[in-house]
Amino acid sequence: MGTGWTQRRKGKSGRGGRPWRRKREAVLQRDRYLCQPCKRKGMVTPANEVDHIVNREAGGTDADTNLEAICSACHKAKTAREAQNGRG
DSSP states (O other): OOOSHHHHHHHHHOTTSHHHHHHHHHHHHHTTTBOHHHHHTTOOOBOOEEEESSOGGGTOOSOGGGEEEEOHHHHHHHHHHHHHHHTO
């Protein structure tokens, strides 16, 4: 009924609509559909998500310079680290 995480999140950030889909696709294309964290480690991994380098809760924005292509495994690990750091 509008109280789920996805719906709250969508309303808060404005993501989920056509402008976000366009930005997401542009970032994936810019990064050649390769996971940027993996690339920095010398690995080649397809990316299927776009992540905020500095998350919005920590003051990050939706600017292209704060977004990067990321694989599901890296995104899951980064989200877990951010959640752990937020509990301190």
